[in-house]
Amino acid sequence: MKRLFLIIVLLFGFVNISLAELKIGFVKVDQILKDAPQASESNKKLESEFKVRTEKLKKDISDLNKREKDYKKDSLTLSDTDREKKQRELQQARIDIQRTERELREDIDLRRREEITKLQNKVTKVIEKLAVDKKYDLIVYTGVAYASDSIDMTPQILKALSELK
Numbered sequence: 327m328k329r330l331f332l333i334i335v336l337l338f339g340f341v342n343i344s345l346a347e348l349k350i351g352f353v354k355v356d357q358i359l360k361d362a363p364q365a366s367e368s369n370k371k372l373e374s375e376f377k378v379r380t381e382k383l384k385k386d387i388s389d390l391n392k393r394e395k396d397y398k399k400d401s402l403t404l405s406d407t408d409r410e411k412k413q414r415e416l417q418q419a420r421i422d423i424q425r426t427e428r429e430l431r432e433d434i435d436l437r438r439r440e441e442i443t444k445l446q447n448k449v450t451k452v453i454e455k456l457a458v459d460k461k462y463d464l465i466v467y468t469g470v471a472y473a474s475d476s477i478d479m480t481p482q483i484l485k486a487l488s489e490l491k
Contacts, residue, residue, distance in 0.1 A: 351457070351465040352473035354480045358449055359442065362487045368441035372434065379430050386426070390419050452486045453479075 359365055397412050404412065456479065457465050465479065 348464065349460075349462045350477050351460075351462045351479040352470060352477045353453060353465060353467040353483055354478065355446075355449065355467045357480055358483055358487070359445060361484055362445060362449070364445050364448060364487060364490070368438075368445065372437055372441065375437065376430065376434055379433075383423070383426055383430060386419075386423050390416070390423060393419070448487065448490065449483065452483050452490070456482060456486060 394416055397416060401409055401412075453465055453467075456462070466473070
């Protein structure tokens with residue numbers, strides 16, 4: 327924040343530009359990443375991409391829960407050897423499911439980051455194009471404590487992104 331302020335002050339001092347001549351814009355990147363049409367498209371894409379694995383995991387968890395319930399019901403009638411064998415099987419199944427769940431979560435997170443990176447690249451290109459087309463001198467989108475609505479370019483960027491589809 328201090329660095330940004332210092333840059334602006336130096337810009338005013340060395341270039342001798344008055345505030346009225348400097349055109350500044352502000353972008354709410356988090357809102358863009360949430361509201362852009364490409365964000366919902368990528369969420370749907372990820373959902374469909376991992377649907378089979380997610381459904382299989384849900385089924386495996388359901389099956390394990392049923393097996394555990396059956397074990398609890400039958401454990402009193404089982405021999406010690408059979409009971410220990412069933413416990414080991416259930417424990418191994420729990421471990422396998424936890425591993426599968428962790429791998430699925432990691433894969434989804436990796437793909438989500440890839441999709442976010444693609445969207446961020448598109449957003450950057452749109453911001454640069456709007457800056458050149460509308461002759462902005464400075465566009466800020468991080469580390470800003472306050473920005474008035476008059477310099478908020480977020481709606482313009484969202485509109486441009488929706489036209490990109």
